[in-house]
Amino acid sequence: xxxxxxxxxxxxxxxxxxxxxxxxxxxxxxxxxxxxxxxxxxxxxxxxxxxxxxxxxxxxxxxxxxxxxxxxxxxxxxxxxxxxxxxxxxxxxxxxxxxxxxxxxxxxxxxxxxxxxxxxxxxxxxxxxxxxxxxxxxxxxxxxxxxxxxxxxxxxxxxxxxxxxxxxxxxxxxxxxxxxxxxxxxxxxxxxxxxxxxxxxxxxxxxxxxxxxxxxxxxxxxxxxxxxxxxxxxxxxxxxxxxxxxxxxxxxxxxxxxxxxxxxxxxxxxxxxxxxxxxxxxxxxxxxxxxxxxxxxxxxxxxxxxxxxxxxxxxxxxxxxxxxxxxxxxxxxxxxxxxxxxxxxxxxxxxxxxxxxxxxxxxxxxxxxxxxxxxxxxxxxxxxxxxxxxxxxxxxxxxxxxxxxxxxxxxxxxxxxxxxxxxxxxxxxxxxxxxxxxxxxxxxxxxxxxxxxxxxxxxxxxxxxxxxxxxxxxxxxxxxxxxxxxxxxxxxxxxxxxxxxxxxxx
Numbered sequence: 001x002x003x004x005x006x007x008x009x010x011x012x013x014x015x016x017x018x019x020x021x022x023x024x025x026x027x028x029x030x031x032x033x034x035x036x037x038x039x040x041x042x043x044x045x046x047x048x049x050x051x052x053x054x055x056x057x058x059x060x061x062x063x064x065x066x067x068x069x070x071x072x073x074x075x076x077x078x079x080x081x082x083x084x085x086x087x088x089x090x091x092x093x094x095x096x097x098x099x100x101x102x103x104x105x106x107x108x109x110x111x112x113x114x115x116x117x118x119x120x121x122x123x124x125x126x127x128x129x130x131x132x133x134x135x136x137x138x139x140x141x142x143x144x145x146x147x148x149x150x151x152x153x154x155x156x157x158x159x160x161x162x163x164x165x166x167x168x169x170x171x172x173x174x175x176x177x178x179x180x181x182x183x184x185x186x187x188x189x190x191x192x193x194x195x196x197x198x199x200x201x202x203x204x205x206x207x208x209x210x211x212x213x214x215x216x217x218x219x220x221x222x223x224x225x226x227x228x229x230x231x232x233x234x235x236x237x238x239x240x241x242x243x244x245x246x247x248x249x250x251x252x253x254x255x256x257x258x259x260x261x262x263x264x265x266x267x268x269x270x271x272x273x274x275x276x277x278x279x280x281x282x283x284x285x286x287x288x289x290x291x292x293x294x295x296x297x298x299x300x301x302x303x304x305x306x307x308x309x310x311x312x313x314x315x316x317x318x319x320x321x322x323x324x325x326x327x328x329x330x331x332x333x334x335x336x337x338x339x340x341x342x343x344x345x346x347x348x349x350x351x352x353x354x355x356x357x358x359x360x361x362x363x364x365x366x367x368x369x370x371x372x373x374x375x376x377x378x379x380x381x382x383x384x385x386x387x388x389x390x391x392x393x394x395x396x397x398x399x400x401x402x403x404x405x406x407x408x409x410x411x412x413x414x415x416x417x418x419x420x421x422x423x424x425x426x427x428x429x430x431x432x433x434x435x436x437x438x439x440x441x442x443x444x445x446x447x448x449x450x451x452x453x454x455x456x457x458x459x460x461x462x463x464x465x466x467x468x469x470x471x472x473x474x475x476x477x478x479x480x481x482x483x484x485x486x487x488x489x490x491x492x493x494x495x496x497x498x499x500x501x502x503x504x505x506x
Contacts, residue, residue, distance in 0.1 A: 006296040010177035014185055017157035017176050018113040021095040028176055031114060038115035038219075040151060041069050042123060043081025045219040047111045052213070059197055060207030069121065069216050079228050080221050082235045085150040089234035097230045101221075108219040118156040120147070127167035134250065141247040141412055141436060144169040149238030158182060170411075178303055179411065180294060184393050187408065191397035194406050245414060248437045248448035251428070252456060255463060258430035263466050268345070268389050269338040271425055271433070272308045273316060274462055278454035279385050279421070280317045283445065287384040290416070293348045295356075304353035306344050308387065312337040320461065331465045384420035388413070392427065400429035412436025419443045421451055433459075 016031040039046040048065050050057055057065075086094045101109045112118065126143050129136040144161055146152075152159045152171050159171040172182045200206050223231075257267040272291060280286060289309040295301035316333040319325040347353060362375045390410035400407055410426030415438050422438040435455060439446035 001297075004297060006294075007299050007301055008296075009300050010181045010296075010302075011184075013176040014157060014181065015116045016114070019155040019173055019175055020113070021091045021098055021155070023092050023095045026091060026175070029113065030176075034114055034116040036111070036115055037117055037119050038112040038153070038156075039066070039069055039119045039121060039216065040084065040153070041072075041121040043076030044072070044074065045080070045083075045108065045112065045221070047115075047217040047219060048119075049214070050116060052210075057210075057213075058207045059205035061210045061213060063205045064209040065213065065216055066121065072218075074218065077221065077223075079223050079231050082150040082231050083221060083223070084153050085234040085238040086231060087152075087154040088149060088238040088241060089230075090237075093230060093234065097227055100224055100227055104224050104227075105221045108221050111217075111219050112153060113155075115156070118153040118159040120151050120159055120161045122147075122151065122161060122163045124163060125165035125167070126163040127165060137249040137409075138247050140167070140169070141249045141438075142242075142245060144171055145247060145412065145414060145438070146242035146245050147171070149242045150235055172411075174413075178292070178294065179388065180391050180393060183390060183411065187392070187394045187397055190406065190408060191394070194403075195397075244440050244442050246439045246441045246446070246448040247412070248435075248452050249409065249412070250435055250437075250452050250456075251409070252433045252435060252459060253431065254456075254460060256429065256431040256433055257427045259463065259468070262468065265335070265338050266342055267427060269341040270462070271389070271459075272341055272387065273313060273334060273337050274455060274458040275385065275387060275423060276309060276313045277317050277320055277458040277462070278451060280321070281454045281458070282447075282451050283384075286314055286317070287420075288381055289385040290383040290387065291345075292388045293345055295349060295351065295353075297349060298351060303356075304348040304351075305355035306341070306348050306353075307355075308341060308344075309385075310337065310340050310344070312340040327465050334462065334465065382417045382420065384417050385423065386413075386416045386420065387423045387425075390424055390426040404429075409434045410436060412438060414438050415440060415446075419445045421446060421448070423451075423455075 013028070013030050016034040018029050020027050020029050035051045036047050036049050039048050046069050048062075048069070050062075052061075086097055089097075098109070122143070124143075126140045127136065128140065143163070147161070152161070154171070155173060157173055157176050160168065161171060162168045170182060170186060172179075198206060260267040260270045263270075272289075276286070276289070279289075286309050289307060291306040291308045292303045293306050295304050312333070316330065316337040319330045319333045358375065358378050362372075362379050364370075365372045365375055392408075398407060407428045408426070409428065410424060412424045413422045413436075415422040418440055420439070422436075424436045426434050428434055435452065437448040437452050437455075439448045439451070
């Protein structure tokens with residue numbers, strides 16, 4: 001970060017890592033090396049080797065192996081198709097069933113859990129379409145976040161999801177690392193595929209196939225009768241979770257970080273204040289707000305919380321909603337709110353936050369069997385607005401102006417509260433911000449599309465506090481509601497969590 005080194009311990013667990021369910025607690029299993037990936041296609045599991053005697057297989061050889069799986073006509077065995085739904089089930093249930101699998105299908109289970117990562121070859125197309133950009137992006141996000149409930153191994157460090165039309169993304173398990181780690185890896189992956197590896201004129205990966213490679217190994221699961229009911233219960237629960245997630249992804253292309261910088265404001269703080277204004281308009285009240293920031297200035301640091309809903313932020317929002325307040329008054333309050341947010345952000349990054357400290361005290365109190373009403377109250381607080389910025393860490397890998405179709409549209413995560421929102425955002429180049437909004441359809445208080453419209457309105461209203469923004473707002477209002485899809489760059493790929501609380505990346 002500038003000239004300051006950041007702890008890179010999380011990178012070690014990108015590959016060969018699985019979350020193992022336990023009755024009382026889970027644990028992370030990490031292998032020093034793995035020379036295969038586990039592949040799921042049409043309800044069947046395969047083991048695909050990634051190495052030959054000379055090293056990693058080249059792309060054309062891997063393409064050949066995946067094509068062999070696509071061409072394999074063998075059907076899925078009974079209950080095999082829905083087996084992965086267990087990874088979305090309550091952890092106690094999955095832990096008990098896994099013990100049975102360890103004795104009845106140990107080799108197959110080890111092939112999945114010991115894989116470098118999990119690959120899902122989906123049978124349906126996904127991705128942005130020009131015919132219906134809004135709905136197609138929403139469906140893209142939902143497919144990566146939850147899928148159909150049984151076609152992702154949610155415990156693997158990440159599942160690489162490839163759709164039938166070649167679009168792809170990640171579903172990332174969250175306990176082993178935080179978003180910047182998988183994001184860093186995915187930026188490198190996309191840039192390497194697009195600008196270095198490439199394809200031949202006939203659409204194949206460059207290079208030559210290797211007929212001598214053994215065919216992918218079909219995994220066989222000897223599932224005992226008592227497991228069948230557990231799989232059915234897990235599938236029902238996973239489908240309910242998946243069907244309840246309301247995902248909305250939209251690019252805001254009226255302005256981006258370059259305009260915010262010209263206003264002499266922090267771009268992240270500006271967005272956080274816009275989210276406060278949008279949420280207040282959506283719900284008519286303020287709420288406890290979570291923004292994640294990294295603490296990797298410290299050894300094995302993970303995250304700390306920035307509580308963005310400050311008194312200064314509330315004063316700014318109230319002023320924006322007060323017809324009697326002038327633009328200069330609102331602007332002055334905005335600058336105060338941004339300054340406060342920046343102070344909290346810097347404190348959190350430098351180890352001066354409060355939430356991880358309080359959480360550690362809560363854990364100690366539980367271990368010592370000490371009652372603390374204060375810590376119980378803090379631990380029970382609901383984050384009705386959970387937010388996070390997806391960082392672009394390797395700007396030099398992408399040429400936004402000459403290759404706008406190769407810009408990642410970031411990633412998202414599910415809501416952490418039944419009546420709350422999950423909101424992530426990424427600055428794409430200088431003039432676009434893409435938002436990922438999630439909520440639960442079962443809640444009568446939330447609507448992801450409604451909040452999205454409030455976010456767009458809030459950003460334009462805040463921009464109009466500045467002279468340049470007034471002209472911007474007048475021009476934008478005449479473009480129509482879907483102008484962001486027409487004006488912005490079209491994301492080509494996606495990067496992307498055990499059911500609704502883990503992250504997706506596009």
